[in-house]
Amino acid sequence: MTSIPEYLSEISDEEKFHILLVISSKPIGAVTKKYLEMPSLLHVHVCPTGREAIDIVNKESFDLILSDYDLDDTDAINLHLNLQQSGINIPFQLFNITDRDREILTTFAQNPTDESSIKNDINIIFNELSQKIAQSIELFRTRNRLELYTRHLEELVEERTRQLQEAQRYAVIGEVATMIGHDMRNPLQVITNMQYILDSALNKMSPEEHSILMKYGIRDIFNRIGGEILYLNKIISDLQDYSRVITPEREITNLEPLFEDLILKLSPPDSITVIKEIESGIRIRVDRLLFMKVMENIITNAIQAMQKGGVLTVKAGLKSDNISIFISDTGIGIPEGVKARIFDPLYTTKPKGTGLGLAVCKRLIEAQGGTISLKETSSKGTAFEVNLPV
Numbered sequence: 316m317t318s319i320p321e322y323l324s325e326i327s328d329e330e331k332f333h334i335l336l337v338i339s340s341k342p343i344g345a346v347t348k349k350y351l352e353m354p355s356l357l358h359v360h361v362c363p364t365g366r367e368a369i370d371i372v373n374k375e376s377f378d379l380i381l382s383d384y385d386l387d388d389t390d391a392i393n394l395h396l397n398l399q400q401s402g403i404n405i406p407f408q409l410f411n412i413t414d415r416d417r418e419i420l421t422t423f424a425q426n427p428t429d430e431s432s433i434k435n436d437i438n439i440i441f442n443e444l445s446q447k448i449a450q451s452i453e454l455f456r457t458r459n460r461l462e463l464y465t466r467h468l469e470e471l472v473e474e475r476t477r478q479l480q481e482a483q484r485y486a487v488i489g490e491v492a493t494m495i496g497h498d499m500r501n502p503l504q505v506i507t508n509m510q511y512i513l514d515s516a517l518n519k520m521s522p523e524e525h526s527i528l529m530k531y532g533i534r535d536i537f538n539r540i541g542g543e544i545l546y547l548n549k550i551i552s553d554l555q556d557y558s559r560v561i562t563p564e565r566e567i568t569n570l571e572p573l574f575e576d577l578i579l580k581l582s583p584p585d586s587i588t589v590i591k592e593i594e595s596g597i598r599i600r601v602d603r604l605l606f607m608k609v610m611e612n613i614i615t616n617a618i619q620a621m622q623k624g625g626v627l628t629v630k631a632g633l634k635s636d637n638i639s640i641f642i643s644d645t646g647i648g649i650p651e652g653v654k655a656r657i658f659d660p661l662y663t664t665k666p667k668g669t670g671l672g673l674a675v676c677k678r679l680i681e682a683q684g685g686t687i688s689l690k691e692t693s694s695k696g697t698a699f700e701v702n703l704p705v
Contacts, residue, residue: 331358337368337382342424350441365389379406406455553671561682563602570597586624594632609676620646643698
């Protein structure tokens with residue numbers, strides 16, 4: 316054979332094609348190993364039987380199996396079938412040479428000679444075999460890459476289709492939300508005005524008239540009307556927040572007093588202990604109104620989850636290039652089957668709710684370049700994390 320080019324001699328053992336040669340003739344096996352390895356592109360391991368080949372392949376990794384047809388314990392076809400049944404999926408090639416070439420190899424293996432005609436035949440035999448081996452391996456790898464690419468393309472198409480369907484669904488929800496929010500706002504304003512007029516009239520009544528109305532629980536009815544008005548107003552606000560284009564008006568805000576004001580506004584019951592762990596002096600650049608709306612929603616959910624009392628924890632601090640806000644409770648937790656859908660619009664497990672609260676929170680936070688995620692939930696409580704850019 317010709318001398319080995321310098322760049323081939325530098326190929327590491329890991330970069331070579333690893334071949335398992337299964338052949339019962341030791342002399343031909345030795346010659347084949349020697350001449351296939353000469354260009355430094357192949358590393359050949361030789362074994363004499365099909366059974367031994369299966370044991371070796373189960374322990375080591377090979378790029379191709381090259382098998383003589385007739386083996387001491389089986390033949391190449393049965394060996395290939397046994398390998399496939401064992402789940403071994405690598406290229407399999409027959410050591411397929413003519414009777415004349417086999418005679419040449421047998422003679423040469425028994426008495427190596429430098430006779431130019433025989434050497435030339437030997438080189439031709441193994442050059443052709445090396446090319447076939449390399450082609451088989453490359454074809455197999457190309458086919459595998461194509462299958463992986465096809466599978467990946469199918470996944471991309473499926474994901475893109477899902478995204479388009481979801482975007483279409485959200486667009487419809489947005490249109491309906493806009494329509495409902497607009498149509499509800501006017502009658503709600505009328506009810507609010509009427510409630511204010513009735514409340515004012517109640518305050519102007521004489522003590523006798525006032526006591527009669529109190530006797531029949533009119534004040535409680537008015538308070539109940541006021542509570543329901545606030546609830547309807549929240550629904551409308553959520554609908555409008557979900558459907559409208561959000562353009563945050565950001566300002567630098569000190570986080571600690573912001574949470575102080577929010578906790579004071581929400582006034583958790585005495586049965587709930589509030590723990591605040593906020594890094595001193597930490598400042599955040601957000602739309603204060605939108606940010607407060609998100610925090611109020613999450614904390615309100617946490618309070619509602621602790622009907623029998625518990626611990627509400629609010630933590631905030633720097634985390635890499637973000638400001639991390641961690642809100643947790645010791646309430647009843649979120650059911651396992653619900654976790655994947657908690658940020659979906661119109662999905663709720665509450666008997667009274669629109670399912671827009673967390674969907675709106677997600678939209679408001681993402682509009683400011685941040686993320687919101689459910690970090691953990693169990694029967695021992697739930698934790699949400701909000702991350703916003705520093």
